[in-house]
Amino acid sequence: MVSKAQLLxxxxxxxxxxxxxxxxxxxxxxIFNATEVIxxxxxxxxxxxxxxxxxxxxxxxxxxxxxxxLSILLVTLLGIVFERLAIHPMRHFSVxxxxxxxxxxxxxxxxxxxITLGRDNMSFPPYTGxxxxxxxxxxxxxxxQGVWIILVTLLLVFGLSLFYKRSIQGIAMRSTACNKTAxxxxxxxxxxxxxxSFAMSAASGAIAGALVTxxxxxxxxxxxxxxxxxxxxxxxxxxxxxxxxxxGGVLLGLLESLGAGLISSGYKDAIAFLVLLIVLFxxxxxxxxxxxxxxx
Amino acid sequence: xxxxDSVQKKIKNRNLGFATFFGIMMLWPILYxxxxxxxxxxxxxxxxxxxxxLNLLFGYAxxxxxxxxxxxxxxxYCSAFLxxxxxxxxxxxxxxxxxxxxxxxxxxxxxxLKLRGYYLAMATLAFGIIMETFFIELKSITGGPDGIGGxxxxxxxxxKFHTDLRYYYLVWVIVAFLSLLVINLVNSKAGRGxxxxxESELAAEVLGINTFRYKLMIFIFSAIYASIGGSxxxxxxxxxxxxxxxxxxxxxxxxxxxIGGMGKIWGPLxxxxxxxxxxEALRAFEVYHEIAYGLILVLIMMYFTDxxxxxxxxxxxxxxxxxxx
Numbered sequence: 001m002v003s004k005a006q007l008l009x010x011x012x013x014x015x016x017x018x019x020x021x022x023x024x025x026x027x028x029x030x031i032f033n034a035t036e037v038i039x040x041x042x043x044x045x046x047x048x049x050x051x052x053x054x055x056x057x058x059x060x061x062x063x064x065x066x067x068x069x070l071s072i073l074l075v076t077l078l079g080i081v082f083e084r085l086a087i088h089p090m091r092h093f094s095v096x097x098x099x100x101x102x103x104x105x106x107x108x109x110x111x112x113x114x115i116t117l118g119r120d121n122m123s124f125p126p127y128t129g130x131x132x133x134x135x136x137x138x139x140x141x142x143x144x145q146g147v148w149i150i151l152v153t154l155l156l157v158f159g160l161s162l163f164y165k166r167s168i169q170g171i172a173m174r175s176t177a178c179n180k181t182a183x184x185x186x187x188x189x190x191x192x193x194x195x196x197s198f199a200m201s202a203a204s205g206a207i208a209g210a211l212v213t214x215x216x217x218x219x220x221x222x223x224x225x226x227x228x229x230x231x232x233x234x235x236x237x238x239x240x241x242x243x244x245x246x247x248g249g250v251l252l253g254l255l256e257s258l259g260a261g262l263i264s265s266g267y268k269d270a271i272a273f274l275v276l277l278i279v280l281f282x283x284x285x286x287x288x289x290x291x292x293x294x295x296x
Numbered sequence: 297x298x299x300x301d302s303v304q305k306k307i308k309n310r311n312l313g314f315a316t317f318f319g320i321m322m323l324w325p326i327l328y329x330x331x332x333x334x335x336x337x338x339x340x341x342x343x344x345x346x347x348x349x350l351n352l353l354f355g356y357a358x359x360x361x362x363x364x365x366x367x368x369x370x371x372x373y374c375s376a377f378l379x380x381x382x383x384x385x386x387x388x389x390x391x392x393x394x395x396x397x398x399x400x401x402x403x404x405x406x407x408x409l410k411l412r413g414y415y416l417a418m419a420t421l422a423f424g425i426i427m428e429t430f431f432i433e434l435k436s437i438t439g440g441p442d443g444i445g446g447x448x449x450x451x452x453x454x455x456k457f458h459t460d461l462r463y464y465y466l467v468w469v470i471v472a473f474l475s476l477l478v479i480n481l482v483n484s485k486a487g488r489g490x491x492x493x494x495e496s497e498l499a500a501e502v503l504g505i506n507t508f509r510y511k512l513m514i515f516i517f518s519a520i521y522a523s524i525g526g527s528x529x530x531x532x533x534x535x536x537x538x539x540x541x542x543x544x545x546x547x548x549x550x551x552x553x554x555i556g557g558m559g560k561i562w563g564p565l566x567x568x569x570x571x572x573x574x575x576e577a578l579r580a581f582e583v584y585h586e587i588a589y590g591l592i593l594v595l596i597m598m599y600f601t602d603x604x605x606x607x608x609x610x611x612x613x614x615x616x617x618x619x620x621x
Contacts, residue, residue, distance in 0.1 A: 038414060040547075090598050097597040100554050103547065104593030111586025228421070228543065235418040270429035273422035280419050281407045 002262060005139030010261040011254065016146045016215075018253020019153035020046075023208040024230025025237065025245035026160065027201040033177030033240050034190075034197035037098040041082070041106040043227020045202045048075050049209025050218035051113055054122035064124060072206040078109075079202025083195050106223060113220040126214040145214045152211055156204065157246060164242065169196060177240065236276055238289025247287060252276075307483065310561065314479070317565075318472045325461055334460040338532055340572040341467035342525045347552040347564035348471075348478055349521025354550070355559030356482060357514045358494035359409065360417045363424030364549045367519040369431055369541030370397045371526025376444040376536055377437055386450045390527040394520050401519035402512070409511045424546050431538040443537030450531045463532055470528070474521065479561060490514060494559070522549075555596055557605025566604045 024042060031039045052074055056067035086101050126145035134141035164170040175183040176193045184190050208226075209218065233252045237244025252272055259271030279287065325334060346368060354360050374393035378384040384392075408419040431438050438444065449458040450466065457466045481487050492500040493507050501507050530536050548571060556567020574592065578585040600607040 038417075086594050086598060092601045094601055096554055096558070097601060100551055100597045101594050103551060104590040104597065107590030107593065108587050111584070111590065114586070115583050224544065228425075232418065232422070235415060239414055266433045267429055270426045270433075273425045277407075277419060277422050277426075280411060280415060280422075284411050284415060286415070 003139075006261065008138055009140035010257045012140055012142050012146065014254035014257030015250055016149050016253070017212075017257065018233075018250035019149050020208050020212045020226075020249070021229050021233040021252050022246045022249025023153060023156060023204050023211075024226060025233035025249045026157075026242065027204040027208075028230055028234040029240050029242065029245050030173075030197040030201040030204070032234070034173065034194045035087070035098065036095050037087075037102065038231060039198075039201065040099065040102040040227060041109060041223075042201065042205055042230055043223035043225070044106045044109040045075055045079065045205025045223075046209040046212075046226045046230075047218060047220065047223035048078065048109060048113065049206030050213035050222075051117055051122055051209075051220065052206075053210045054124045054213060054218065055117055057124045058122070064127065067124070068210045071210055072203055075206035075209075076199050076203040079198045079205075080195060082202075083198035087194070087198070088191070106227075110220055110223060117220065119220060121217045121219045123213055123217045143215065145211075149211045149215075152207065156207065161242065173197060232273070232276055235286055236279060238286030241286070241288045244286060244288035251287075310479070314472075314476065318468070321468050321472075322465070325464055329461065331460045334464045336573060336576055338460065338463050338467050340569050341464070341471045342529050342532070343549075343552060343568035343572050344471050344565050345467075345474060345528070346522045346525040346549055347556065347568045348475055349518035349525075350549055351553045351556070351559065351564045352478055352481070352490075352521075353514050353518040354553055355557075355563060356487070356494060357490045357511060359511055359515065360413075360550070361420045361515070361518070362417045362543075362546050362550060363404075363420035363422075363427070364519070364522050365541045365543070365545035366424045366427040367397050367401060367522035368526035368529065368545070369427065369538070370400060371523030372530040372536050372541065373431065373438055373444070373526075374523075375527040375530045376447050379448050379531075380444055380446055386448060386527075386531055390524065393523045393527050397519050397523035398516055401516045405512050405515040405519075409508065409515060421543065421546070424543050428538060428542055431541060438538070441538060443535060445535040447530050447534045447536070449534075457531075467528055467532075470524070474524070475565075482561070486510070486513075491559075551593070555593070555603055557603030560603065560605035560609070562608070563603055563605040566608075570604065 024046060027042050027045065028039060031037055031042075049071055052071035053064075053067045056062045056070055057064055060067075062070070082105055086105060087098055090097065090101075126143070127148050128144045134143045135147065136142075164174055172183065172188045173193050173196065175186070176188055176190055180190055183193075212218075229252060230249070233249035234240075234245050235248070236252060237246070237248030255272040255275050256268050260268035263271060283289070324337075346364065350361060350364050371390070371393035374396050375386065375389040378389040378392055379386050404420070404423045408416060408423070411419050432441055434440075449456050451457060455462075457463050482490075489500065489505045489510050492503060492505055493510055497507050526541075529540070552567035552571045553564060554567070555570060556565065557563035574589060575585065578588050581588045596604065
């Protein structure tokens with residue numbers, strides 16, 4: 001039998017992991033809304049965020065906060081370079097070709113990381129010191145890094161929703177997502193929106209990586225599975241929907257954690273994805289999806 | 297020249313092209329019997345088969361599946377389990393693999409094919425991940441992460457296909473036969489219905505095409521191709537593990553179809569050829585092979601909108617125009 005404390009523990013770790021999925025899902029949505037492309041390199045941004053932070057901290061002995069900030073900036077730059085070099089100059093833009101390009105790019109990022117930083121797992125200490133004592137609430141323990149994850153996620157979500165609502169760039173992004181032609185006619189530079197969305201998406205991926213690495217460790221090959229989980233979260237919430245991505249992410253995290261804790265750890269992915277399938281069969285456009293997909 | 301004549305001429309040209317190509321494939325091992333190249337070509341053949349099936353579904357009917365490696369896996373595990381653990385005839389194993397695949401693809405296709413676009417992609421992907429978990433966890437049937445070894449060779453009337461050369465012929469004869477089947481299907485009434493579906497599902501429905509039934513039939517059909525590929529794969533490498541049927545491989549099959557050229561007859565062959573030969577050819581780059589591989593993928597997609605088949609047919613047209621003038 002599972003005690004109440006254990007159940008609470010599963011829920012807490014579910015929300016922790018789910019927050020990471022939510023951030024990755026938001027990154028997917030940014031690029032999807034600007035280009036209708038699913039970016040298979042999204043998970044690599046997360047991997048790179050963790051790996052570069054660890055490298056800067058361990059190899060160059062920079063302070064941890066500086067390593068995080070620099071790593072996020074570097075990955076953002078990489079996102080911009082990737083868009084400018086591979087997506088922008090495509091001869092005829094095609095969503096499908098762009099998706100395969102992101103698969104190719106993810107292979108390059110994975111290979112490049114393996115050559116420069118090696119095959120071993122890397123990590124760095126939690127933000128508030130390596131000897132941190134977990135908080136004990138109702139008999140379940142919450143690691144301090146877990147609190148950081150949830151806090152930064154909330155901050156990011158709050159900041160982004162302000163950005164989308166208030167700033168001119170945010171409004172330009174939303175209008176492009178809604179109707180690209182109309183947005184361009186109103187003076188929105190759609191090409192710039194695409195670059196901006198790649199930059200923001202890379203940045204949010206890197207933030208996720210810099211947050212989660214002290215708990216889960218990272219390695220050159222973790223990108224694919226993290227990316228798939230984020231994609232799953234985005235679809236679960238309804239692709240392109242901001243709040244849907246957050247709910248989808250947390251829900252996926254909870255499903256995994258409860259599935260692993262209550263049923264079987266070997267089948268935890270199968271359980272989470274089975275629930276996803278059931279949700280899709282009952283609601284073909286995800287939990288918060290609109291019916292936009294009917295138009296072709 | 298009437299339109300009917302021009303279509304017939306086109307089909308004639310295409311058949312001629314296929315006859316030439318497979319003729320060369322049949323002669324090649326005689327002229328150049330290098331076991332390593334034969335080995336790579338066997339895998340190319342198997343991948344061509346799987347990509348041909350997916351091209352029908354994705355390229356012609358416009359429905360994506362990101363879980364096709366699962367059907368490959370079902371075929372392979374049926375063959376492996378029935379021949380190794382129960383000692384059945386390998387051909388019977390292949391047949392049971394097809395039946396089990398039909399059942400699974402029907403059950404997953406029925407609810408999934410009502411979804412569209414990325415939602416369909418996610419549903420098939422989820423199915424792939426669930427099945428991958430079963431391949432790893434159902435140890436009594438699949439042997440877990442270690443897989444199943446000692447799979448016997450296929451044989452026909454006492455003739456064993458246990459060398460690279462013999463398997464090469466077996467695989468490419470099957471590929472030739474099943475490719476011709478797809479070409480004839482594409483040019484049939486069902487094929488036209490399928491292409492109408494790709495252009496606009498609504499318009500196809502208005503024209504009286506039962507789009508859902510078509511989608512489901514093609515989904516099952518393409519899954520069977522993958523299953524046959526899986527059985528052939530199992531009997532060739534004699535030891536299978538879950539890695540070969542992972543999500544990664546499902547994505548690779550989609551990449552083959554797109555790189556080769558979506559909805560192009562030659563697409564699967566070119567795509568499977570490049571994606572199978574390329575990793576072998578890039579071994580010289582040692583640690584840099586992944587980067588080189590990714591770079592080539594990116595460049596092909598940046599400059600060849602319709603894949604390699606599209607680029608080649610463009611070049612052919614240019615040449616034939618300049619010859620005429």
